[in-house]
Amino acid sequence: MEDSRIPAAIFAAKRGLKVLVIEKASVIGGTLFVSTGQISGAGTVFQERKGIKDSPDQHYDDIMRINNNTSDPVLTRILVDHAGPTINWLAKNGYTIFENHPVKKMAHDAFSVARYQQGPKGTTSPWGGGIAILNAIKPIVEQEINNGSITILLETSANDLIQSSDGEIKGVVVENNLGNILEYRGEKVILASGGCASNPRLYEELHGVPLYCQMAYPQSQGAGLILGQSVGGYLRGGEKYSPLYGMILSDDKVPSTPYGVARNVMERLPWEILVNSQGKSFVKEDHESVDHIEHRIGEQPAHRHWTIVDQRMLDEMPEII
Template identity: 45%
Template sequence: MPNHADHDHPTFTRRSLLKGAAAVTALSSLPWSVRKAFAQNASPLVIIGGGTAGMVAAIFAAKRGARVVVIEKTQNVGGTLVISGGMMGAAGTVFQKRKGIQDSPQQHYEDIMRISAGTAVPEMARLWAEHAGSMVNWLAELGFTIPDDQPSVGTLYDYYSVPRYIWGAQQGRSILAVLKPEFDKYVQSGHITLMTDASAVDLIKDAKGAINGVVVEDSKGKRSDVLGRNTIIATGGCAGNPSMFEALHGVPLYRRVALPSSQGAGFMLGLAAGGYLRCAENYCGYYGSVAQSDQWPSPPATNMMIDHRVRPVWEIFVNVRGERFVREDHPSMSERDRTMDKQPGYRFWAVFDQRILDEAPPLIPSWTREQLLDSFNKHPMFHRGATWTELGVRAGIDPAALQKTVAAYNEAVQKGKSDPLGREHRPVPLLRPPFYAIRSQTWTLKSYVGLAVNENLQLIREDGQVIPNLYAAGEVLGAAPGGRAHTNGASVTPALAFGKLLGEKIIKL
């Protein structure tokens, strides 16, 4: 049985999470006299989280001469940029201009809505498309560069209509390399006060529900109040916290890739302030990965190459019920992945016969044939059977249904009949025993659920009312900008662009 509990972290359920958030609110509404903390003078802006979005918001507010406080839980700023691919999608960049690529925010917006099949929150997608170009151009002014073969239309997932996808040679670190000196400059000038090893544990609310600052806990557990006229939640997501991730998405965190600091603190703070969460349904897994075990989160054992644009597919994909459920060579990667996400247990099996094993290009390109064959002897995700029934029993796929599915596929291929799911590449029927099945399990590296904000990035209540003085940017907004798809650059780009927008324009300092 999968082990969904995680012993490093408290266990959350959706109910306990909401109850916890309510308790935090009660704490923050205690009278000042009983709070042991000390109060500093109110800053124009307090930013919770010195990561991707938070650093940029701080830099742009500091550029305007404001005094900004950045509260950072770890010892260093940078957040997820230290491990992120840092791949960005932006229209109207100097990098496009240099190559004569015509693009516009409108075209970018239309691409986002196409790739996400309309599941992106329109005003968030629009904000991303409209403000990403100037953000990237600012990074370029700071010295950010890209390899010569970029911008591209995309890599693994659905392509943009024009080349606008970029990333630095050192991935996220290339972005951090230009941001950090700029951030440090304003720390040195005294515009940015950086508190490290400091966790925001609560928001300070007045009687009308307006946010007046943040309660901060240091590494020794000592609490203090940081008063601010405006507060930005930029704490990242919860993909480092398996139980919260599962409680909020209804999907286990099958693999933990995000930083341990991505605990979902911002969700708790936003809920406590009266905000609400949306976009859990935008969960969109990555597929092709084979898990090491059934103990979640599990490290990957390896990856199957299931991008048919790179390796035309020879295998069939079946779910636990033994059914084919998707056109394996579907032209839209996003559409394919959305269908995979609907399968029981967020998994499928690539099923094939001995002939495919012998003749097809390797399904696991990073492995030797010996490694692959060995895995069928011992790995829990790799199965072999002399008959389809035996394979089904061993793999945990409905054996009778599997046999029927393969028979129907074979008959269509042999008789030249069209495929009911529309598949076009069907090189051979699956006839020669032994038969094989390799299980793929969904995984992700970020959260999809997020705090609801309006087009000014202000937190809103479910009735649409603004929570005064409180803003959010970055992964804490979830998959609102990119929707239910792997829309290229859908997290890093809005995090940076929205941070810039808040610090430069939106917040009155």
């Protein structure tokens, strides 16, 4: 279950609808189990407690500045207008954050004001903060299940959509853990199964580069993307894809599990030299913008780069992972 599906089910149920959730995994929570849980929003209770002045307009301007006006303006406006109230809703339901948060930056270029936050519960790994979000919303789901307004089918895969002659989606065909094929019909169908970062073949088809690092939720197979296209839908926004700063892989067999996360220029002064597959330097390693470095990485063959160091660097430079 992707994190967007949980609140969708909750609010549909609270509006009097009967909701059926198809979940491929054996538990609810989805990518929240492996997510960093880093979220940002303007006008939150966490900002208010620290006297931080912020607004959705400032949030919008920051996003557009950081991504050089490449994000969809309509979707970005929806995001900034609802991000703060969503975080406040989480807080009302028990969500807490680190004492020193909100902050201006976390792994990406900095906001103009402190609005990034991350929950401390479950953060046993660098990408474990999603558990704090799950801890806040799971009891609400369980209450709606007990009320009979939400039904969740675990270990069940959505295999096909039921489409009428006029093109309207009427339901879904699923397969449960016993191998039984079942049909469920409803007034509305939402595809909220997330991306394909655990499906190397689909990932490379969509992005044109191999899936090097395997750190996504196992059920992130892109099923919803495939189902949507099967009934006439289409994907957009692929041209906005950009790699991250980099991972140290465990081995050369890709996708590989990460050995460590490379600390970027916001966290340490780089001593190392970055080169591409041709052995050529391609970026100013200490450039102040992580976004700039990531986009330069995305311009290199197959999005690959290597870190060159000598023994003195290894002995004396700030830790790279």
